[in-house]
Amino acid sequence: MMTTENQGYALTLSNCANHRSAEKIYLKPMALYIPDVAASVVAELIKGLGDKNSDGEAFLLTVTNKNNGVSVDKEFSSLTELENPATSADAVKELVNIVRGYETDEDTNVCGW
Numbered sequence: 868m869m870t871t872e873n874q875g876y877a878l879t880l881s882n883c884a885n886h887r888s889a890e891k892i893y894l895k896p897m898a899l900y901i902p903d904v905a906a907s908v909v910a911e912l913i914k915g916l917g918d919k920n921s922d923g924e925a926f927l928l929t930v931t932n933k934n935n936g937v938s939v940d941k942e943f944s945s946l947t948e949l950e951n952p953a954t955s956a957d958a959v960k961e962l963v964n965i966v967r968g969y970e971t972d973e974d975t976n977v978c979g980w
Contacts, residue, residue: 874933876966878959880912880949884924889915892933896963899930905959906952919946928955930962937969 876896881888889912898904909928913919926949929940939962949955 871934876963877929877931877933878908878912879927879929879931880909880916881927881929882916882918882921882924883927884920884922885918887917889913889917899959899963902952902956902960905956909949909955909959910952913946913949916946921945928958928962930959930966932966932969935969937966939965 873894875892875894876899877890877892878899879888879890891908891912893899893908899908925942925944926946927940927942928949929938931938941958941962943949943958949958
């Protein structure tokens, strides 16, 4: 029997103006459904982004299943939107749900859903 190593989900925040990004990987992505957890991760990514000057460009919040490469992103016109905990928690939940939707056809689910 072959075992598959769980590579988790990556949550990434990217500044489209300077192409910098901050990323955090979760091996147990179901924690991202907890609004306080999701909001604090996004706040941590905003801090890790460094230069927050967007020159009118957008910011991308991306959720990627590192096990199968499925990735979905959502664009935000400013970090102010993402600094609102309710907005960031809802965005993370929405993206995770979309990524999980692609997994329903898979035989194995290594993230433990």
